[in-house]
Amino acid sequence: MFGGLFALALLLIALASYMAVVSYARASVQKELQASASVFKRIWTLKSDALQTNAVLLSRDFGFKSALATHDTATVESAFDNLQGRLNIETGLIIGRDGQPMAGEQGSLGQTLAGALSRKDEFGAVNGIIAIDTHPYQAVAAPVMAPDRLGWVVFAQRLDDNEMQNLQGLSSIPIKAGILTQTRGGLWLGPQEQTRDYKPSSLSFFIDKSLQTKAASMVHSSRGTMIAVATPLPNLDSQQKSVLLLSYPLSSALKSYQPLLTALLAIGLFGLCMVVAASLYLARNLTRPILALKDAAFALRDGRPGQVRITTQDEMADLASAFNDMAVSIEDRERDITLLAKSDMATGLPNRSAFEDYIGGLRDKGIDSGVVVVCIGIDRYAHIRAVWGVSYAHTLIARLQDILVRIFANAYIARLSADTLGLCLHPCEVDQALPLARAIAARLDKRIKVTEDQSLDVMVSLGVYHMANARPTPDEMIERALIALDQARAAKTRIALFDPRIYSELADTLLLTDQLYAALASKALQVWYQPKFSYRESRIISVEALVRWNHAERGYVSPQRFVQIAEETGAIRDLTTQVLHTCIADQGRLKSAGFDLDISINYSGRLLSDEAYNAHALNICDQAVGQICLEITETAVIEDPRIGLAAINTFVDRGLEISIDDFGTGLSSLAYLKQIPAHELKIDRSFIMEIESGQRDALLVRSAIDLAHGLGMKVTAEGVETAAAFTLLQSMGCDIAQGYGIGKPMPFGDLILFLNDFSGMSETKTQMPTYRNRKAV
């Protein structure tokens, strides 16, 4: 590229030189032309002076005057002929007093001269060009004064090509001269032999321009470009205009500069060669090292070592050296960054990212079976860290790693999180995975010497994932081992192998959560009611609202499962709100159907601590036409007694009834039981189911009934299914029975039918009501 630029510059210089030479040549030719014009005029003057001298001589001769005055034509002619012969004058004439030719030339030249001179009123000699049919003549006229003008003596010399060539011979350069005369039409014309090389129109244009600028310029001719200049000449006839056209071929002008141009060309070529050589030199000393640097930079970009070989001592070498330093420091920094990214700062152990890389590396080596991943969770790690300090905890982790390394020399061990170590072993058969985990547990569940003077009892849980045929990603493998660890902890089995079933259940729970949200949004959940039978009034006095979800694909979803999901995700608020609204609406419809029933609604313990929601629920319940009872588990209160009790008190103050649900299954505390201002105690079905066969259960139930009555609560027995249990409970003083024996949970439509049937029957207080269940639940 540099070569190209230099070449261009050279070309421009050459062009400029050529232009300068042409311009100089033109200037010098112009000078020569102007000099020639001066010479021509000088010669002109000399010649016309010579002619004039002779003409004047004759015009002054007394005898000639006398003859002319007396119209002595013969004498005049003889005198003229005599002089013409003596002076070798080409042509001429004598014009008489009447203005007409008297002697000599009588033709058109004579007529033209006579005409021209008739317009002259001179007493002295005159001279100038006179052109006859474009042929120029040099003419001199001397008046014959006696002392008035008697006539003219005229001598003329034809300015033919010969004459012009004589003039051309006087110039130092071969100039071509011509005399042109302007016609009436404005066109400049001259003798054929002098103007045949030009186009008349362009030549005329050129002459007009040249007369204006008075400078030489270029004009095209059939013999190439000419440098020419036109100079005005005096005319004898004032009606004519003539010019002297001097021209010189441009090529001839340049010919003398040919050696100079050749020298320029040679210099140019030499310069071009130098440029090429310099470009090659530059390419080797500048371009090549730059390309090497470029390659090295690309190598560095791609993570390969990028070093440049230094061979010279110049600035390029300095640059290369600096580049090499940069490459080294980049590599160092990259190593540091990698180290930081792939290791646990506190212990220097590989971290989870490094662990993934290791497993990925195994996969890359084609090992995709017989790999076991064990996640070792240190139990109560947070406690250890709190008691012994952070650095102590880190030291413990490092110590455990030491132990593991000693057992499994070819295992890869990393710290997956603060309290979890990961161990990857290969090869390992699937049936060796659990024994391996047990061996690890056996080795680590010991008193571990953490520092020189301190030891600690460590308990670990292990999650094991063995990769056999499935192809999970390294991340998924670690995740599965961690899930197994969670499973082990949840199941308190210490060691658990990853269970794909549970794993898929977890996935399903996520799906189900989404579906639950959709069901809540579309109000697809239904509320069913289970009747509660009052022994004392011998009728159905109340129903318990139970939420049911009939999913299009899943069928009826277990309430335990979706209620748990709702509680965990917070959807329990929307769920409860919907149930409350439905129940209050249904209670109104029941009332208009003639049934005045209490409705019990399960109120999640999680909601008790949400005061805003409690207020919201209360506002809804205020719209109820009948009694609303909220069933709350005992446990919900015990978790946070202050808030729970406060909420319950508020409910009671607003006229709601409170029922203690599932009594007997949780951690029943008599202290709290005493504080809860409940109206009802519901004994869990597990006690009622066994009441007929188990003496102890019967005793417990009887005691619970007594206790509740003692605390001012009525008692509902759940799970009443048989007539024996029904009767037995009645005998124990139980107030209300609920269960399949009375009625299964049913949709609202069925409830109306059920209530109609039930009230139509004549019942005794001691008999289990019989009914037909209209619909299977």
Added chain:
Amino acid sequence: MKYVFPVLAVLLFASAAAATAADLAVTVNNASGRPVAFAVVTWTPAGGAAIPAAEKGRAFVMAQKNVQFSPYVLAVPAGATVAFPNMDRVNHHVYSFSPAQPFQFPLYGKGKSRTMKFDHPGSVALGCNIHDSMSAYIRVVDTPYYATTGADGRVTLSVPEGAGSLAVWHPNQETPERQTAKNMTVGKANAVQTFSIKVRQVAPTAGQY
């Protein structure tokens, strides 16, 4: 004696005419308004006028002095005789090729004179064969009423009342016959007649002008 009566008649006529003569003032200017000298002003009555013998008999002189003719312009009535005395130390060869009166006096020296009678009206250009710069004019007029302007370009003619032609001739006037004329009638009192004529300023052979 046979000429006596006509001469007497002329004299009588002239005297009769003179009895009713009036002054006619003429100013000759050039194109730029400057007075023109050497202009010959003539009055020719409509019926013509005889030139008295006394007038013809006056002495007219065209001298050569300092290699010049003097005066430059000499007006004479037809029939007058002009003397050409040579007052220079050199010889002169006076000639005229004018059709009105061609003549020549071959070389004659100092103190000598030649005479020539001019019978035909017209202008006669005089030259010297050996001195080209010498030039002069003799204007031969056909009327007794004529005068030549001086440097002030003015003349006053005493002419008979009546119609006639007033003319101004000048050797260098750029008109045919070098003359400008107009017809008019002269009364008892006459306004100054002004002529504005075109005169060529330079005459190479007449340096005296």
